[in-house]
Amino acid sequence: MYDVKEWRHAFKLDPDKLITDEDLEQVCESGTDAIIIGGSDHINEEDILNLMARVRRYLIPCVLEVSTLEAVVPGFDLYFIPTVFNSRDPKWIVELHKNAIKEYGELMDWDETLVEGYCILNEDCKAAKLTDADTSIELEDVKAYARMAENMFHLPIFYLEYSGTYGDPQVVKEVKSVLNSTKLFYGGGITTPEKAAEMAKFADTVIVGNVIYDDLKAALKTVGAVKS
Amino acid sequence: MYDVKEWRHAFKLDPDKLITDEDLEQVCESGTDAIIIGGSDHINEEDILNLMARVRRYLIPCVLEVSTLEAVVPGFDLYFIPTVFNSRDPKWIVELHKNAIKEYGELMDWDETLVEGYCILNEDCKAAKLTDADTSIELEDVKAYARMAENMFHLPIFYLEYSGTYGDPQVVKEVKSVLNSTKLFYGGGITTPEKAAEMAKFADTVIVGNVIYDDLKAALKTVGAVKS
Numbered sequence: 001m002y003d004v005k006e007w008r009h010a011f012k013l014d015p016d017k018l019i020t021d022e023d024l025e026q027v028c029e030s031g032t033d034a035i036i037i038g039g040s041d042h043i044n045e046e047d048i049l050n051l052m053a054r055v056r057r058y059l060i061p062c063v064l065e066v067s068t069l070e071a072v073v074p075g076f077d078l079y080f081i082p083t084v085f086n087s088r089d090p091k092w093i094v095e096l097h098k099n100a101i102k103e104y105g106e107l108m109d110w111d112e113t114l115v116e117g118y119c120i121l122n123e124d125c126k127a128a129k130l131t132d133a134d135t136s137i138e139l140e141d142v143k144a145y146a147r148m149a150e151n152m153f154h155l156p157i158f159y160l161e162y163s164g165t166y167g168d169p170q171v172v173k174e175v176k177s178v179l180n181s182t183k184l185f186y187g188g189g190i191t192t193p194e195k196a197a198e199m200a201k202f203a204d205t206v207i208v209g210n211v212i213y214d215d216l217k218a219a220l221k222t223v224g225a226v227k228s
Numbered sequence: 229m230y231d232v233k234e235w236r237h238a239f240k241l242d243p244d245k246l247i248t249d250e251d252l253e254q255v256c257e258s259g260t261d262a263i264i265i266g267g268s269d270h271i272n273e274e275d276i277l278n279l280m281a282r283v284r285r286y287l288i289p290c291v292l293e294v295s296t297l298e299a300v301v302p303g304f305d306l307y308f309i310p311t312v313f314n315s316r317d318p319k320w321i322v323e324l325h326k327n328a329i330k331e332y333g334e335l336m337d338w339d340e341t342l343v344e345g346y347c348i349l350n351e352d353c354k355a356a357k358l359t360d361a362d363t364s365i366e367l368e369d370v371k372a373y374a375r376m377a378e379n380m381f382h383l384p385i386f387y388l389e390y391s392g393t394y395g396d397p398q399v400v401k402e403v404k405s406v407l408n409s410t411k412l413f414y415g416g417g418i419t420t421p422e423k424a425a426e427m428a429k430f431a432d433t434v435i436v437g438n439v440i441y442d443d444l445k446a447a448l449k450t451v452g453a454v455k456s
Contacts, residue, residue, distance in 0.1 A: 081380065085322050093321050094313050094373075097380060102372035105406070110379040144330035145322075151338040152309065152325060154382040178333070 002061045002077055004114060004156060005183055007033035008200065009226040011219070012065070012187065012209040013055070014039035015047035021054070023216055028058035030223045036080065036207065038065030040126045045071045052076065065116075069100050077112065082159065084118045084131045085145045092131040116157040117149030121171075122188060125163035139171055146175045150182035160203070162188025164210065166195055172202040192218055193225035200226040230289045230305055232342060232384060233411055235261035236428065237454040239447070240293070240415065240437040241283070242267035243275035249282070251444055256286035258451045264308065264435065266293030268354045273299045280304065293344075297328050305340065310387065312346045312359045313373045320359040344385040345377030349399075350416060353391035367399055374403045378410035388431070390416025392438065394423055400430040420446055421453035428454040 009032045013019065016039050019027070028035060035055050037048060048064065048071050055062045056075075065080040066072055072079075081100075084092040101108070119142055120128045123135035142160070149158040158179060160172060166189030176184050186203035190196050191211045200206050206226045211219040237260045241247065244267050247255070256263060263283050265276060276292065276299050283290045284303075293308040294300055300307075309328075312320040329336070347370055348356045351363035370388070377386040386407060388400060394417030404412050414431035418424045419439045428434050434454050439447040 090318055098372045098376055101375045102368050105372055105375045115380050140330050144326045144333055147329045147333045148326055152343050
């Protein structure tokens with residue numbers, strides 16, 4: 001079993017985006033701790049299967065971040081299940097999850113399933129719109145959600161999601177200060193090694209996504225920046 | 229620290245209802261495992277404080293089931309925090325909790341705070357109306373919520389709430405069958421020792437409430453019925 005608590009850096013690949021074999025090799029052999037496959041747009045089983053199969057050539061933990069019940073594919077090392085605490089719709093907090101458990105509950109291996117308490121903070125991102133997230137909350141609300149993840153729900157991961165924009169390192173620092181056993185994931189706007197290094201001062205794990213497709217060289221450099 | 233996992237029977241006292249000292253003594257010395265103070269109507273700090281002080285004359289664990297942020301009183305042995313999985317409003321799933329943690333997070337002793345995953349199944353009860361609970365769900369939904377309580381959120385308690393009406397023992401049996409470490413609380417319509425004994429076959433803990441005020445003798449007999 002992989003120990004997510006040790007991960008400092010992960011790349012998130014979007015099954016809806018194209019990546020060449022050469023680029024994928026560099027991503028998988030970059031020294032990152034894991035590949036997370038996940039996205040919000042046009043997610044389907046076929047694309048996920050193809051991408052998983054291509055990542056499986058490399059000795060790197062491969063995680064599916066489940067975003068729709070229609071595209072849950074067996075064969076991953078781990079499954080991340082987001083629950084969006086600041087959604088205004090129970091669908092994204094507990095309902096889709098209940099439906100998934102209703103359908104697959106008996107088959108699920110809970111040892112390989114990790115729940116992520118999400119707090120989405122960029123109002124313009126697709127995930128915020130999809131989940132009707134209340135992104136106008138204060139720092140103290142975010143810290144309260146973090147404490148909730150750890151103390152009420154005993155979640156392994158609290159995920160600060162700024163998808164598409166670079167967040168406020170002070171927010172990340174403050175949120176980290178209220179967490180003990182629950183690990184803090186940061187994602188969003190990591191376009192340079194400098195930004196990766198800055199967030200890595202506070203977040204336990206830095207997630208790097210879009211820049212893989214926009215500027216692979218910069219993306220690859222974030223690994224060293226986070227780990228040094 | 230009291231071990232809730234060992235409790236077979238608890239009385240739930242409503243701070244909005246009157247009980248004489250003599251009746252309260254019989255309730256507290258009945259052999260029940262705990263007194264839970266909680267309710268949905270006109271809950272205020274003063275009534276809770278008074279009732280707690282009166283229960284404190286007896287050597288019995290005394291729990292506050294928190295239903296409003298306006299009436300959280302220190303001095304209880306344990307605090308139960310409900311999260312209503314089948315509510316249609318995030319307020320009752322995570323939002324009130326976040327607000328409570330925002331206000332009291334640094335002061336909270338999480339070792340004495342237990343989260344209850346609630347599923348409210350009597351559409352006519354006040355709790356269902358208050359929380360806009362979807363009581364029309366199928367057995368398989370209820371079982372999925374139970375698995376969610378245990379496996380996603382690692383909650384100590386899953387609470388089947390039929391408040392005011394007697395539930396279906398087969399539902400309780402089926403729900404119990406999917407739980408391992410999370411304990412199953414049953415509450416609602418326990419008006420006779422026979423009903424208490426029937427639910428005690430499947431639920432880990434049987435909660436007896438209204439009958440205390442309607443027929444104390446019958447209420448007291450539920451203790452032996454559950455424990456024998």
